[in-house]
Amino acid sequence: MNRTYELMFIVRPDMVEEEQDKLISTLETAVTSSGGNVKSVEKMGKRRLAYVVRRFHDGIYVLLTVEGGGGLIHELERRLRVTEPVIKFITVRIDEEQKRLDKIKAIRDAKRKTPPPAPAPVPEAGGETAEITA
Amino acid sequence: MAEETRATAVAGSERPAGGDRPSGDRPSFGDRERRPPRPGGPGGGREGGRKYFRRKKVCKFCVEKIEAINYKDVRLLAQFVAESGKIVPRRLTGVCTPHQRRLSLAIKQARNIALLPFAGRAS
Numbered sequence A: 001m002n003r004t005y006e007l008m009f010i011v012r013p014d015m016v017e018e019e020q021d022k023l024i025s026t027l028e029t030a031v032t033s034s035g036g037n038v039k040s041v042e043k044m045g046k047r048r049l050a051y052v053v054r055r056f057h058d059g060i061y062v063l064l065t066v067e068g069g070g071g072l073i074h075e076l077e078r079r080l081r082v083t084e085p086v087i088k089f090i091t092v093r094i095d096e097e098q099k100r101l102d103k104i105k106a107i108r109d110a111k112r113k114t115p116p117p118a119p120a121p122v123p124e125a126g127g128e129t130a131e132i133t134a
Numbered sequence B: 001m002a003e004e005t006r007a008t009a010v011a012g013s014e015r016p017a018g019g020d021r022p023s024g025d026r027p028s029f030g031d032r033e034r035r036p037p038r039p040g041g042p043g044g045g046r047e048g049g050r051k052y053f054r055r056k057k058v059c060k061f062c063v064e065k066i067e068a069i070n071y072k073d074v075r076l077l078a079q080f081v082a083e084s085g086k087i088v089p090r091r092l093t094g095v096c097t098p099h100q101r102r103l104s105l106a107i108k109q110a111r112n113i114a115l116l117p118f119a120g121r122a123s
Helices: A017-033 A070-082 A095-113 A121-133 B002-012 B029-034 B074-078 B097-112
Strands: A003-011 A037-053 A056-068 A086-093
Touching: A003 A037, A003 A070, A003 A095, A017 A037, A017 A056, A017 A070, A056 A070, A056 A086, A070 A086, A086 A095, A086 B097, B074 B097
Parallel strands: none
Antiparallel strands: A003 A056, A003 A086, A037 A056
């Protein structure tokens, strides 16, 4: 039952700060009352939407990371659906992806530690990355 | 991007089509406009021999060792979305199959939450 989900939702742009906090706290209590726990809350702020949603061009994005089971997510989604200022939401399960990333990272770290006489390819790769990102 | 490939095409090949005419006094761009070089792809020998040297495309995610393809990373995803909002195919971008799979999933999730457009530019 211990799965990690990311719950991203958009509220209407004219929602005031206190109401956002109220909505988030009600969601948090809903999570804790059904046995999960909230790992993080991030208000990503106002952002322009890529397309018009319910006649809104902008929206305030909120990201919630939640630990719990599927029933909890069901309840949260139901709540978001009936909450009027929420115009869009998406839930993504992230624990398996995170596990995969951790595994890759562990493998990379192990590789880096075991063969030390390989200094040439490392700066080259770093330089390339910097060049492309710059 | 097209400008760059065009320049390399002119510089890196013998230009059999446009080589017989002087390029200075004539509007030579008509010749180029007819067949704009595509940004990539293997081969290029549609009319016999090799015309241009194309750089071998590599998977950006493999080269830069980007493992996390997340729907929230709009900057990254936008590089693989055409102006029209379409996902750019692998054969144009050079992304390897496993990464393209994750990429397309992430793009679709981003579309769902209005981070990327379904069609057209982000207004």
